Amino acid sequence: MSEISRSQAHVHRDAGTAPRGPGGPHGAAPRGAGAYAPGTYGSRPRSSSSLAVGELVQAALPLIAAWLPGQRWYAGKGQAITALHPLSATPLLTGDPAMVHLLLRVEHGSNADIYQLLLGLRAEAPAGIGPDALLGGLTHGPYDGAALYDAVHDPELTGRLLGHLATADRFGPLAFRRTPGPGLPSDLPGRAGTAEQSNTSVIFGSSFILKLFRRISPGTNPDLELSLALSRAGSTRIPRVAAWFESRMEATEPATLGLLQRFLPDAEDGWELALDQVARLKGDPSPGNFAVEAHRLGRATAEVHRVLARALPVARLDREQTGRLATAMAERLDVAAAAVPALRRYRPALHTAFRQLTADHLTGLTVQRIHGDLHLGQAMRTPHGWVLLDFEGEPAKSVAERRLPQPALRDVAAMLRSFDYAAAHLLAGAEPDPELAHLAAGWAARNRTAYCAGYTAAGGSDPASSPELLRALEIDKAVYEVVYEARHRPGWLPIPLTAIHRLATAP
Ligand SMILES: Nc1ncnc2c1ncn2[C@@H]1O[C@H](COP(=O)(O)OP(=O)(O)O)[C@@H](O)[C@H]1O
Numbered sequence: 476m477s478e479i480s481r482s483q484a485h486v487h488r489d490a491g492t493a494p495r496g497p498g499g500p501h502g503a504a505p506r507g508a509g510a511y512a513p514g515t516y517g518s519r520p521r522s523s524s525s526l527a528v529g530e531l532v533q534a535a536l537p538l539i540a541a542w543l544p545g546q547r548w549y550a551g552k553g554q555a556i557t558a559l560h561p562l563s564a565t566p567l568l569t570g571d572p573a574m575v576h577l578l579l580r581v582e583h584g585s586n587a588d589i590y591q592l593l594l595g596l597r598a599e600a601p602a603g604i605g606p607d608a609l610l611g612g613l614t615h616g617p618y619d620g621a622a623l624y625d626a627v628h629d630p631e632l633t634g635r636l637l638g639h640l641a642t643a644d645r646f647g648p649l650a651f652r653r654t655p656g657p658g659l660p661s662d663l664p665g666r667a668g669t670a671e672q673s674n675t676s677v678i679f680g681s682s683f684i685l686k687l688f689r690r691i692s693p694g695t696n697p698d699l700e701l702s703l704a705l706s707r708a709g710s711t712r713i714p715r716v717a718a719w720f721e722s723r724m725e726a727t728e729p730a731t732l733g734l735l736q737r738f739l740p741d742a743e744d745g746w747e748l749a750l751d752q753v754a755r756l757k758g759d760p761s762p763g764n765f766a767v768e769a770h771r772l773g774r775a776t777a778e779v780h781r782v783l784a785r786a787l788p789v790a791r792l793d794r795e796q797t798g799r800l801a802t803a804m805a806e807r808l809d810v811a812a813a814a815v816p817a818l819r820r821y822r823p824a825l826h827t828a829f830r831q832l833t834a835d836h837l838t839g840l841t842v843q844r845i846h847g848d849l850h851l852g853q854a855m856r857t858p859h860g861w862v863l864l865d866f867e868g869e870p871a872k873s874v875a876e877r878r879l880p881q882p883a884l885r886d887v888a889a890m891l892r893s894f895d896y897a898a899a900h901l902l903a904g905a906e907p908d909p910e911l912a913h914l915a916a917g918w919a920a921r922n923r924t925a926y927c928a929g930y931t932a933a934g935g936s937d938p939a940s941s942p943e944l945l946r947a948l949e950i951d952k953a954v955y956e957v958v959y960e961a962r963h964r965p966g967w968l969p970i971p972l973t974a975i976h977r978l979a980t981a982p
């Protein structure tokens with residue numbers, strides 16, 4: 476690391492307004508002081524009347540710099556960190572334990588990202604903090620000797636966070652916000668989930684799940700924006716939004732930091748369910764009928780689209796704008812073909828499919844806000860039907876791009892690709908087996924048809940009546956998958972390439 480900036484640290488030495496909730500023995504950081512108990516960590520804090528959070532952060536930065544690149548959600552892998560600039564440091568709890576919320580600008584080469592960290596401090600690291608969650612022992616500064624760790628793995632500290640959400644507190648630049656409705660518990664410990672890649676989820680009992688965004692973009696996260704719109708409209712197709720929290724950074728719109736939703740304890744993951752059904756094609760006398768579920772999932776998708784179209788802007792693209800949509804797809808194809816040679820022979824046919832979009836949509840296309848990254852793994856089956864999750868959109872796109880209205884069929888096309896992927900699992904890693912390939916193709920086709928039928932039955936525009944659009948959107952998605960697989964899982968490349976072949980040679 477060539478530089479750890481001290482000059483840009485904009486720290487919040489006081490905790491803003493007093494918390495509205497009751498304070499416990501280790502209450503939330505009090506207004507104006509946030510006094511660290513002298514001697515908490517073996518050495519006296521330099522100032523017994525302030526939390527000295529700025530000094531704490533400076534002492535913590537080298538530990539953070541060493542720990543950050545190893546985190547699953549850290550995006551700058553492979554590039555050395557060249558600078559760390561704390562943007563805000565907000566004490567949420569003082570004493571032992573203590574908790575500090577940190578927004579950190581991380582520079583690596585010519586790129587920079589903002590990350591959200593929740594730092595826990597205790598005289599001794601709690602038993603449940605594994606080596607991955609431990610940043611290390613502070614060796615100087617006001618908390619010399621304290622153990623510094625990722626507070627999302629400390630149920631007591633995440634419980635505090637829930638308390639702040641429950642009482643809609645404000646601390647410095649942080650605002651905790653609640654939706655109207657039943658009160659939130661403030662005394663449930665939270666346990667960190669293990670599955671996520673890009674965010675960290677914390678589950679409270681069997682009631683709530685808090686998604687903590689790790690890489691922070693300025694402005695409202697589409698996951699909050701769309702989930703809130705659906706929740707406010709009373710949709711039962713998503714887990715109800717109970718609360719969120721955000722930070723006033725420089726942008727006019729606060730940046731979303733976390734989203735609290737109802738936890739669905741009885742929900743089953745759509746991808747796992749589909750894989751289970753696909754596996755039964757191998758000789759199970761009762762292979763099940765996933766098409767019934769696919770139909771219901773199509774209905775759920777149409778219902779979500781209908782609510783989003785009512786709650787958020789809808790537009791009609793003119794021919795020129797539709798042309799730009801097609802051009803953007805064509806450009807993505809060219810970039811992909813430059814990177815993945817196997818795509819090249821399909822380029823002319825795929826370009827023709829994109830051009831068709833403007834030829835066949837002379838009066839333009841209707842666009843609206845959509846899910847943006849729909850697949851079977853973003854859907855859960857509950858005893859009350861299918862629920863959609865994770866409205867963040869495609870992670871590779873900028874937030875501005877993800878918030879643009881799109882043809883609703885983009886989500887449909889994405890889910891159709893997901894049925895293909897589930898079916899292809901049956902064949903992955905095995906010797907070629909034409910009979911099994913036939914069964915898998917049949918499974919995908921049946922479920923694709925059922926999904927579209929469900930979508931249409933619930934009032935969505937019939938995908939079959941816009942074949943050119945659906946085809947272009949499926950190609951666009953498959954091109955994205957080709958690049959992804961070539962880069963990350965070359966063994967899976969045949970899955971999207973088979974789809975590209977089908978889409979390029981379709982009559
Ligand atoms: N409300 C919920 N109830 C139950 N499980 C959930 C809920 N929300 C998320 N999950 C689980 O957490 C996983 C990741 O959630 P998701 O919002 O998709 O985050 P990510 O952005 O990390 O993909 C989901 O696939 C699901 O298994």
Ligand SMILES: [Mg+2]
Nearest residue numbers: 852853864865
């Ligand atoms: Mg997800």
